[in-house]
Amino acid sequence: MLYVANSERYSNMKYNRCGKSGLKLPAISLGLWHNFGGVDTLENSREMIRRSFDLGITHFDLANNYGPPAGSAEETFGKILKDDLNCYRDELIISTKAGYYMWPGPYGDWGSKKYLVASLDQSLKRMGLDYVDIFYSHRPDPETPLEETMGALDLIVRQGKALYVGISSYSYEQTKDAVRILKKLGTPCLIHQPEYSMLNRWIEGDLQNYLLSDGIGTIAFCPLAQGILTDKYINGIPEDSRVAKKTGFLKSEHVTTDKINKVKGLNEIALLRGQSLAQLALSWVLREGKVTSALIGASRVRQIEDNVKALDNLDFCEEELIRINTILSG
Ligand SMILES: NC(=O)c1ccc[n+]([C@@H]2O[C@H](COP(=O)([O-])OP(=O)(O)OC[C@H]3O[C@@H](n4cnc5c(N)ncnc54)[C@H](OP(=O)(O)O)[C@@H]3O)[C@@H](O)[C@H]2O)c1
Numbered sequence: 235m236l237y238v239a240n241s242e243r244y245s246n247m248k249y250n251r252c253g254k255s256g257l258k259l260p261a262i263s264l265g266l267w268h269n270f271g272g273v274d275t276l277e278n279s280r281e282m283i284r285r286s287f288d289l290g291i292t293h294f295d296l297a298n299n300y301g302p303p304a305g306s307a308e309e310t311f312g313k314i315l316k317d318d319l320n321c322y323r324d325e326l327i328i329s330t331k332a333g334y335y336m337w338p339g340p341y342g343d344w345g346s347k348k349y350l351v352a353s354l355d356q357s358l359k360r361m362g363l364d365y366v367d368i369f370y371s372h373r374p375d376p377e378t379p380l381e382e383t384m385g386a387l388d389l390i391v392r393q394g395k396a397l398y399v400g401i402s403s404y405s406y407e408q409t410k411d412a413v414r415i416l417k418k419l420g421t422p423c424l425i426h427q428p429e430y431s432m433l434n435r436w437i438e439g440d441l442q443n444y445l446l447s448d449g450i451g452t453i454a455f456c457p458l459a460q461g462i463l464t465d466k467y468i469n470g471i472p473e474d475s476r477v478a479k480k481t482g483f484l485k486s487e488h489v490t491t492d493k494i495n496k497v498k499g500l501n502e503i504a505l506l507r508g509q510s511l512a513q514l515a516l517s518w519v520l521r522e523g524k525v526t527s528a529l530i531g532a533s534r535v536r537q538i539e540d541n542v543k544a545l546d547n548l549d550f551c552e553e554e555l556i557r558i559n560t561i562l563s564g
């Protein structure tokens with residue numbers, strides 16, 4: 235059926251400025267790492283993208299290797315874009331990345347200029363796009379000079395194949411070096427994409443302070459710890475969960491008793507706040523405005539609807555934060 239976007243789509247979403255740039259991102263963005271591959275149902279993927287856009291989610295995050303098979307999430311997105319969202323292209327922020335293994339031989343992995351430039355050309359073809367809004371170096375490469383990787387990002391912007399660039403999973407030291415090189419080249423680093431959630435707080439301190447003071451945005455990936463920070467694993471592993479899926483990156487050994495005990499404690503706080511645990515986890519990531527956007531994943535429409543409601547309650551009192559910290563450090 236012909237898709238017409240909800241005319242109210244911008245009334246409830248919150249848009250945050252990405253660092254000191256001119257770009258605003260929705261407080262909740264949707265990532266296509268899982269559930270949009272060739273192994274998944276196209277119609278479910280389509281419903282999730284349509285519903286997201288109707289809820290004001292304007293940012294969709296991809297990478298060359300998302301699937302499985304690798305590349306197929308970009309193909310799925312390209313198809314949905316062509317069928318449903320073509321006339322909304324200027325209302326969308328589409329990102330992709332290169333940095334993990336994509337094709338055999340010495341030029342299909344890590345951070346060389348050869349790999350990044352070729353990979354983005356392939357991504358653009360798969361998605362049927364002339365340009366992406368954000369292109370990322372997906373991970374730091376210990377063997378390629380950082381000047382070369384950042385030079386590739388700068389080149390890609392100058393070629394008009396990306397409007398902005400970002401880095402993902404770079405440490406504090408690597409980030410400082412990357413930002414300095416990019417500044418010198420005249421292509422500022424728009425955004426950092428690190429993992430960040432109640433169960434993974436590595437960015438707090440040096441990296442987060444640096445990003446804030448230098449005017450670089452932060453988009454937090456896996457804010458729900460791939461689903462652990464929801465109520466779904468409290469009573470075991472459901473059949474329709476990422477852990478139960480053969481192609482999922484979350485394995486049963488990651489769902490430890492220690493984590494589930496924490497989840498149970500956090501769930502009590504969520505209930506007192508009138509939130510689902512997923513909503514609590516997202517509100518917490520977005521607290522105090524230090525993170526530009528929480529980059530969620532979803533396997534069905536109702537999860538996206540549930541998650542967006544986190545924005546109704548982003549404030550925490552001191553006592554709640556102390557209780558949360560006590561649970562997390564227990
Ligand atoms: N830069 C990087 O290196 C990197 C790495 C990883 C991810 N990412 C990005 O981050 C995005 C998000 O990653 P993620 O999918 O792991 O994020 P996540 O939001 O932590 O986990 C998403 C999963 O949680 C479950 N879920 C979501 N909402 C729920 C709800 N309301 N109630 C119950 N369960 C819920 C679903 O699992 P079920 O499938 O079990 O229903 C869903 O697939 C990716 O798509 C990608 O764009 C980037």
